[in-house]
Amino acid sequence: MDRKRGFIYLGIIFGSLAILWIAVFLPALGDKKVADSFADPLFNHTLMEGSEIIQKEADRSKTDGGKMTAAYLLLCSDADEDTLYTFYNDIDYPPAQEGDTVTLHVRALDSSSLDALSQSGLDVEGKNYWFVYLLSQP
Structure with a gap:
């Protein structure tokens, strides 16, 4: 009888841990999927000749106004800011969430980012190193 009760308690503990895991990690997995889907058009955009992707990342985070989704490319390119902006602004990027506004930005790396690189x-x-990034936010 005590052994049966032990298995019941063990089942309750594992069930509780599973529910806790689902409550904590499932939303994060959903956010990652949304961020990755949002980033696909930028990540799959043709690469400008003479440019190289150093790093790419997508993330979704909570802000005061809702959720903001960002996708960025860290590029090595001899092109200037306007040329990169025009090149990557040739398509309409769909928002991460209906009703969001999507903006494209191109910025040269600042000194702290260059130091980290x-x-x-x-x-x-x-x-020359550049951040090309998209933001989708309310």
Whole structure:
């Protein structure tokens, strides 16, 4: 009888842990899926000749106004800001969530980002590095 009760308690503990896991991690998995879907058009965009993707990432985070979804490319490119913006602005990027506004941005890396890139060993002296990123937000 005590052994049967032990299995029942063990089942209750594992069931509770499963429910807790679902409550905590399932929304995060859903957010990751939304972010990845939002990022697909940017990530699958043709690469400008002479450019190289160093890193790409998509994320979804909560803000005061709702959820913001971002996707960015870290590029090494000799092109200037306007040329990159025009190149990547050739398609309409769908919002991550209905009713959101999508904006495209191109920015040169700031000094702290360049330092981090240098410390990681991914930079090459004399090359230009850019963030090309999309935001989808209310």
